[in-house]
Amino acid sequence: MTLNPADTAFRDRLSAVLPDDVFRPVEPRYLEEPRGRYAGQSALLALPRNTGEVATLIREAGEAGVGVVPYGGGTGLVGGQIAQDGPARLILSLERMNKVRDVYPDENVIVVEAGVILADVQAAADAVDRLFPLSLAAEGTARIGGNLATNAGGTGVLRYGNARDLCLGLEAVLPDGQIWNGLTRLRKNNTGYDLRHLLIGAEGTLGVITAAALKLFAKPPRRGTALLAVENPRAALDLLSLARSQLGEMVSAFELMHRQGFEFLTEALPDVRQPFETPPEWTVLIDVGLSADLDPATSLEKLFEAAMEAGLVQDGLVAQNQQQANEFWYIREMLPEANRRIGSISSHDISIPLGALPDFIAQGNAAIADIGAFRINCFGHVGDGNLHYNVFPMPGKSRSDHENARHAIKRAVHDLVDQMGGSISAEHGIGRTKVDDLERYGDPAKLSAMRAIKAALDPKGIMNPGAVLREA
Amino acid sequence: MTLNPADTAFRDRLSAVLPDDVFRPVEPRYLEEPRGRYAGQSALLALPRNTGEVATLIREAGEAGVGVVPYGGGTGLVGGQIAQDGPARLILSLERMNKVRDVYPDENVIVVEAGVILADVQAAADAVDRLFPLSLAAEGTARIGGNLATNAGGTGVLRYGNARDLCLGLEAVLPDGQIWNGLTRLRKNNTGYDLRHLLIGAEGTLGVITAAALKLFAKPPRRGTALLAVENPRAALDLLSLARSQLGEMVSAFELMHRQGFEFLTEALPDVRQPFETPPEWTVLIDVGLSADLDPATSLEKLFEAAMEAGLVQDGLVAQNQQQANEFWYIREMLPEANRRIGSISSHDISIPLGALPDFIAQGNAAIADIGAFRINCFGHVGDGNLHYNVFPMPGKSRSDHENARHAIKRAVHDLVDQMGGSISAEHGIGRTKVDDLERYGDPAKLSAMRAIKAALDPKGIMNPGAVLREA
Known part of the structure; x- marks a missing residue:
């Protein structure tokens, strides 16, 4: 199916049924995305103010055979919001529907x-x-x-x-x-x-x-936060089990950070205050939200002690107040910015069955080492099996020195994820970046069902063409 | 589309590709359902032992254009598992795949x-x-x-x-x-x-x-249960908010029971031990699963006291041990059996936005009273907005005395549910019983999308024909 461009004839058609101020010139921000990997092409921008106007725009686009790219905050990391390929699209921004x-x-x-x-x-x-x-x-x-x-x-x-x-x-x-x-x-x-x-x-x-x-x-009446040093990812998972046996669903977050992340902070953001004098090989950031009858520091210290006794934890810090908790979280939140400044060669938003996670990290690191000398910053929402497994150049090198290795790195990581029953997109989605990967690793029955559903609900293929599924 | 019967020719076709012991004579239980409202027709029964055999059966049914009715435990309450209409179906029971x-x-x-x-x-x-x-x-x-x-x-x-x-x-x-x-x-x-x-x-x-x-x-390390008497459904909802502000996600269950249910127990199951000498107008059964550091009786008594102070609760019993907790739950679990013995004229598995629930009960009772003199047993998972709102004959009458009123009662209840933004099937599904209701109350855009999806994934209409959607 070939779509038609959102050209002046289409604009005139829309002007006949919608007020003029639904349309605005396309500012560059609608054609860019956070990682700078895509640049959109010329397009028509509509900013409807209500659901009726959205329906009119979609109906007209359907009749004219014009592709529509929905646009939210523009923060997607896989190019799903970018009107890149094919004839000019209608960018449909929901920003005015903000009530x-x-x-x-x-x-x-x-x-x-x-x-x-x-x-x-x-x-x-x-x-x-x-x-x-x-x-x-x-x-x-x-x-x-x-x-x-x-x-x-x-x-x-x-x-x-x-x-x-x-x-x-x-x-x-x-x-x-x-x-x-x-x-x-x-x-x-x-x-x-x-x-x-x-x-x-x-x-x-x-x-x-x-x-x-x-x-x-x-809102959980009381909140507590701790940083606990563990020897390896297996110990982190055992610590998670222990925390849940003590505190059940009150465990709110369980993040794992490799030492590499702390070193990147030192390198790229030296003003960020670091909690450990020497960063441990692996650090867990744990957050609990407790009922009013439980004291966060006491509960976390009890966990800390039990984990020390079980040999799971070597060192740790329990936040004594909200400011300290915020400092702990600030470290976690600055990791992506440090990564951005160092400049990754290839980033992977993956998930792995929890039990296979330690093996994945070991085998992944070995596979990357086979390709060359790189630094790996592995961190993420490990309680969900979700890792951001990102590969960086050695000191003195930059990502542009490794353009040739990028494909091999990505392939090695995703092949291993696939072998271990993991997901090549844990939380970012497919967008336009991972359409090929989905075709390569996706279950064939699922892919054919997806294509049948797409064809049934959107027979002209106007909705976000080229995202998730290749254009039919 | 007309489907073909699962006849001897089809059976021969299957015998060519599957071992003989996949098939068994159709016992009556595969053609009946718990409420006795459906009786299935003659059919072919297959009991595959693995996924490959299921795939073979479905593929052959598709090629032959034979309808397939999947069968689990047969406990569905809306006839979804019953091969009732049209040409003989293939009943596909999963009971052997029980590993x-x-x-x-x-x-x-x-x-x-x-x-x-x-x-x-x-x-x-x-x-x-x-x-x-x-x-x-x-x-x-x-x-x-x-x-x-x-x-x-x-x-x-x-x-x-x-x-x-x-x-x-x-x-x-x-x-x-x-x-x-x-x-x-x-x-x-x-x-x-x-x-x-x-x-x-x-x-x-x-x-x-x-x-x-x-x-x-x-597993929550400690469990507690209480029965609390409230004046009306509004007070029950306020009590739920209070319980959650004190105990968050540790509130495991929150069931509401009307006095009518206790009276039905007295009438139909007099051996069931009742906790209150005179049953209150409304009773809440609350269950909490707590972390090891919290004592269930203490936590529930604290809730009880706060609720008394706020005027939400008039009376109550906190289980002092697991046996007492089991007794409280036994009452709730026996309600459906008491209902069955009394014999409802019309039963409704509905949900209502929580805030509208008290109004629904008041208006529903008034609408039923307009139709005639009935007894209403209203109970359910009120924390989820899910009511079993069931209408019964007055003492001395039976459900068969009211055959003519059934339709009007159901219509009155479902119309009110619909007006209040509720659901005509909270947890039982559509099956075959509620296909008409779904057509009447369902959103037209949703229904057309459902039909498009069904046609796309099952173009021959072989899968559970006549359930959820009318046969195309």
């Missing part, structure tokens, strides 16, 4: 439009003494519609789940321009196929999410 | 075949000191594949979610006979459309689930 429609504290529900910035969803929850637990580095810019379309992860997944687990209902415009009103606040609703979960994670290829009903949670 | 394939205690994962009985999944988890929290009345008979196909609910939803929330990965045979190997143990995996969530809740109309990777949980 919190309703908050239901007694129901633990918030209803928001797709263009609300993630941090604003968190703030609206906080204003009624509730927690919206989706949390990730880009939360000040990312918009909730994009978070849902990509099923975003982040640091709260261990306790609260991925974005899809936080969503009760959706309103969306389907590729034929129909508005699906699925904005229920229900916890139980078994009435046919779950379109919500089909649109979540489809990265805008099956429709545009325009609003969502999201779960809120009681 | 626990693997248990990964450190990963909190269990991998089971679809035919494992739910109670056996629970027992396998228990054997490694873990909890599989899906729990429902039929757990001794229901099989996990059916629980997943119908997205079963039950008493653990408040804390642990519905069946879909407990599933990490699936293996399934798609309608074209392809085996989808999606049996991942990953917590994060963003690689294309979520087929898992599409098959879960599709009630066998988009394929047959053959195995699942399921989440396990740390």
Whole structure:
């Protein structure tokens, strides 16, 4: 199927049915993305103000056979939001649909439009003494519609789940321009196929999410944080089991960091205060959110002692106050920035069955060493089996010195992930970057079902063409 | 599309490719269901022993244009498992695929075949000191594949979610006979459309689930139970908020029971020991699973006192030991049996946004009173907004005296549910009973998307024909 360009004739067609101020010139930011790996082409930009306008735009695009690229906060890391290939696209930005429609504290529900910035969803929850637990580095810019379309992860997944687990209902415009009103606040609703979960994670290829009903949670009355030094990833997993046997679901986050990350901080961001004089080989950052009757420092010290006794932990620091907790988290949050400054050759957002994770790290490091001399910064949400396994040049070299090795590195990492039953995209999605990988590693039955669903719901292929699936 | 019968020619065709002992005569139990409202017709019964045999059966059925009705434990309450209409079907029972394939205690994962009985999944988890929290009345008979196909609910939803929330990965045979190997143990995996969530809740109309990777949980070290008397449903919801502010996710269950239920127990099951001398208008059964540092009785008494002070609770009993806790739960578990003996005229498995629940009960009761004099037993998983709102004859009358009123009662209840943004099927599904209701109350855009998906994945319409969607 060949799509038509979003040209002046198409613009004229839209002008006949929509007010003029829905359209704006395309600023460069709509054509760029955070890693600088894509540059979009000329396109038409629409900024609808309500669901009706979104439906009109999609319906007109369908009739004209014009491709539509939905655009949230532009923070995606796999190029899903970039109108790169083929004829000029209609970029459909949800940024004006940024209202919190309703908050239901007694129901633990918030209803928001797709263009609300993630941090604003968190703030609206906080204003009624509730927690919206989706949390990730880009939360000040990312918009909730994009978070849902990509099923975003982040640091709260261990306790609260991925974005899809936080969503009760959706309103969306389907590729034929129909508005699906699925904005229920229900916890139980078994009435046919779950379109919500089909649109979540489809990265805008099956429709545009325009609003969502999201779960809120009681704020854990007391919070505690600790940094614990472990000898190896196996010990980190045993520590996680121990923590859960003591504290159950109150374990909120469990992040693993390799020493390399601390060394990158020293190298690239020397002002960041480091907690250990000599960084341990591996460090676990653990966060707990407790009921009012439990003291965080006491609970974490009890865990620390039990872990020392079991030989799992060599050293550790329990935050004595919120400021210290923030300092611990600041280190974790600065790792991506340090990585960016060092400049990775190849980055991998992968997940591995928990039990295979230590083997993966050992075998992955060996496979990279076979290719050449590199530095590996391995860190991530290890409680979820999600690693950011990133490969960097040795000191004195830069990523541009290793252009030739990039493909071999990526292939070696992804082949190993695949062998071990892992995922080549844990939380970032497929976008445009990983379409080839999905074809290579994806289950054939699943891929053919995906193509059948895409063809059934979007027969003209107008929705985010070239993302997730190659254009038919 | 007209399907062909599973006749002797089809049986001969299957015999050419499958061993003889895959087939057995159809015992009556495969053609009946718990409420006695359906009786299936003659059919062919296959009991495959592995996924390959399931794939062969589906492929052959597709080529011959024969309808396939997947069969788990036969405990569904909406006729989804009954081969009732049209030409003779192939009943595909998963009961021989009843192996626990693997248990990964450190990963909190269990991998089971679809035919494992739910109670056996629970027992396998228990054997490694873990909890599989899906729990429902039929757990001794229901099989996990059916629980997943119908997205079963039950008493653990408040804390642990519905069946879909407990599933990490699936293996399934798609309608074209392809085996989808999606049996991942990953917590994060963003690689294309979520087929898992599409098959879960599709009630066998988009394929047959053959195995699942399921989440396990740390067992809460300490458990507590209380019965608390509240004046009305609003007070029950306020009590839930209070309980969550004190105990967060450690609130495991929160069930509401109307006095009518206790009276039915007295009438139909007089041997059941009742806790209150005079049953209160409304009773809440609350269950908490706590960390080792918290004493259940103390925590619940603290909640009790705070609720008394806030005027939410009038009376209450905190279980002092496990035996007493079991007695409290026994009452809740006997309610469906008492209902069965009294004989409901019309039963409704509905959910309502929590905030609208008190209004629903008031308006529902008024609407029923407009139709005639009836007794209403309203009870359910109120923490999830899920009510079993069942209408019974007055003493001295029987359900057969009210055949004419049944339709009006159901319509009145479902219309009100719909007006209030609720669901006409909270946890039982659509099956064959509620196909008309789904057409009446379902969102048109959703229904058309469902039909498009069904046609795309199952173009011949062989999978569970007539369930969820009317045959095309």
